[in-house]
Amino acid sequence: MPRKPKKPCAYTNCPELTEGMYCDKHKRQVNKDYNMYKRDEGSKRFYNSKAWRKLAAIQIKREPLCAECLKAGRITPAQIADHIYPIREGGQKYDLENLQSLCRACHNKKHKKACLVPQSRR
DSSP: OOOOOOEEOSSTTOOOEESSSSOHHHHHHHHHHHHHHTSOHHHHHHHTSHHHHHHHHHHHHHOOBOHHHHHTTOOOBOOEEEESSOGGGTOOTTOGGGEEEEOHHHHHHHHHHHHHSOGGGO
């Protein structure tokens, strides 16, 4: 299956071409900035813990394809283990039944949608 043509990195004034949104250098920088400025301390500790990284790896091995893409009839490798029911809404942190494998695009779509819902309606 042919790949899409590479496009410029979305980071301001970066001339690198990439298959994703950011080149490798800026992907790390954007992730670092997100973790530094957007996540609360408890979430940082949890998602950086050895237990979470191990469980996320188990989930990706268990379900290597993106669950949302499969529903839409597409086959896409999963990159992220995501909580089906968010922890802040009572979802279990370490329960494999509360995890799904998602590609980065579906994960971002899901969480962008969640961010648009007012706090009182979540």
